[in-house]
Structures are given as structure tokens and as C-alpha cells.
Amino acid sequence: MQIQTQGGAGHGPHAAAETRLQVLMIGLGSEIFAIEADMVREIIDPVPVTRVAGARAFLPALINVRGNVIPLADLRLRFGMARRTDTADTRIVVVEIEIDGDPVALGIMADKVYEVTEISTAQTQQTPRLGMHWRPDFIRFITKWNDEFVIVPDLEKILS
Numbered sequence: 001m002q003i004q005t006q007g008g009a010g011h012g013p014h015a016a017a018e019t020r021l022q023v024l025m026i027g028l029g030s031e032i033f034a035i036e037a038d039m040v041r042e043i044i045d046p047v048p049v050t051r052v053a054g055a056r057a058f059l060p061a062l063i064n065v066r067g068n069v070i071p072l073a074d075l076r077l078r079f080g081m082a083r084r085t086d087t088a089d090t091r092i093v094v095v096e097i098e099i100d101g102d103p104v105a106l107g108i109m110a111d112k113v114y115e116v117t118e119i120s121t122a123q124t125q126q127t128p129r130l131g132m133h134w135r136p137d138f139i140r141f142i143t144k145w146n147d148e149f150v151i152v153p154d155l156e157k158i159l160s
Contacts, residue, residue, distance in 0.1 A: 019121040023152070025114035025145065026093060029081050032145070034152045037116055039095040041105065046086050063107050065094055072107045078158055079134050084111065099160045106159065119143050119150065
């Protein structure tokens with residue numbers, strides 16, 4: 001959900017429009033990612049998976065969610081992070097995104113789910129070209145939340 005407001009440091013006709021995004025904060029390792037809330041269908045506990053031979057490393061399995069078989073994505077692998085075993089905080093975030101114009105439901109493994117909150121595009125930062133081990137095209141933008149940097153991923157590019 002996007003909410004447009006006029007704001008920022010400037011006022012008047014040239015003030016930049018501020019967009020506030022409602023997001024779900026999830027943790028992958030020590031990083032915090034913000035997934036747009038309108039993509040999120042539900043958050044579930046880990047369920048049994050069916051491994052798929054020959055599948056992409058970051059889409060290794062299928063899960064059954066309320067009778068529907070959907071792919072399970074492990075973004076840790078897509079971002080080059082080490083594989084991790086499930087903990088008591090592990091959850092699956094079921095999202096619906098458009099890939100090549102078609103809606104696709106899939107589950108995303110999260111080490112931890114924090115909360116639904118709003119972030120402002122007024123505090124966005126460009127993705128640094130140096131020091132990042134992630135592909136810049138996988139990141140829509142970086143912003144701050146509770147004095148921490150938060151990554152807003154481009155799920156369509158990551159998963160297509």
C-alpha cells in the first residue's frame with residue numbers, strides 16, 4: 001500500500017512528494033528486508049517441503065499452502081548468504097507477485113518476521129556501488145527504520 005503525502009524539508013509548490021509504504025519487516029541473517037505489505041498474503045510456520053530435482057538453488061522446493069502447491073524461495077541463497085537451519089523464529093511469508101505479467105504465489109523463507117510498519121521514501125538511499133555483495137538490480141532502495149538500514153528488495157527481479 002502506498003500513501004502519497006506532501007512533505008519533507010521543503011514546503012510550497014516545489015516540495016517533493018513523499019511516499020509512505022506499508023511493509024512487512026523480515027530478517028535474513030543480520031540484515032533486515034522490507035516487503036511491501038500488499039504483496040503479502042499470509043505468514044505461516046515452516047511446513048514440510050518437497051524437494052524438486054534440477055530446480056534453481058534459490059527455489060529448491062514446493063510447499064502445500066491450503067491445498068495449493070507453491071514454490072518456496074530461499075532468498076538467503078539468492079543474496080549469497082550462507083544456508084541456515086530453521087529456528088523457532090523461522091517463518092514462511094507467502095507473497096503474490098507478478099512475473100512476466102502473471103500473478104505468482106510463492107513462499108519466502110524468513111529467519112524472523114518483525115512487524116508491519118510504514119517506511120518513508122524521503123529517507124531512501126541509493127544502493128552503494130562498493131561494499132555491497134548483492135546485485136544492485138535486486139535492490140529497489142535502501143532506507144532507515146529504527147536507526148537501522150533496511151533493504152527493499154525487487155522481488156520480481158530476484159525471483160524471475
